[in-house]
Amino acid sequence: GAGVSQSPRYKVAKRGQDVALRCDPISGHVSLFWYQQALGQGPEFLTYFQNEAQLDKSGLPSDRFFAERPEGSVSTLKIQRTQQEDSAVYLCASSPTAAEGSPLHFGNGTRLTVT
């Protein structure tokens, strides 16, 4: 079956531009996570959805970052007025349940470069 799909795979933005990153999770997966992975580091949590409800956004680095999942399936991470420090790989992951201990299924990520 299809895995987690992210688009675009690569995005180059000029400083100050807005970007939108899309995540299409595995069909039926309840939980959806966004992570930011800087070069040479592990993924850092950004935000978490259970169905359409955003239950945790404690990892969003500033109010320029916004995420939504309006119908409980596809999610979009939006970054306004991009800065160079936003350059990273943005990973989306989904999980079939909200149960603890449920492993994550990751997409291949979107590599964002801000010039």
Next chain:
Amino acid sequence: AQSVTQLGSHVSVSEGALVLLRCNYSSSVPPYLFWYVQYPNQGLQLLLKYTSAATLVKGINGFEAEFKKSETSFHLTKPSAHMSDAAEYFCAVSAYTNAGKSTFGDGTTLTVKP
């Protein structure tokens, strides 16, 4: 609060040699522990997970890990390395208190020499 420390950002072994990747965790509640593998330009794939059943966990591709509560460790091993094992490996911890949100280590890059 939870944290993960992976000792050694780079590990190099010869093909056929033992692989040992170290992970120590900190958690105020009983943890769930995971190892993920990441190949270049790809997302992370689950290798194995510990969820309070057996302390020795077997995963895919011949990898296994042992949960040692007294040492707060969850080291990843494989008896005999293969060239295809070259990748980056991440240890992660989560807990029932945070709805499955995982905290990751900084990763260990495994190089396998012929």
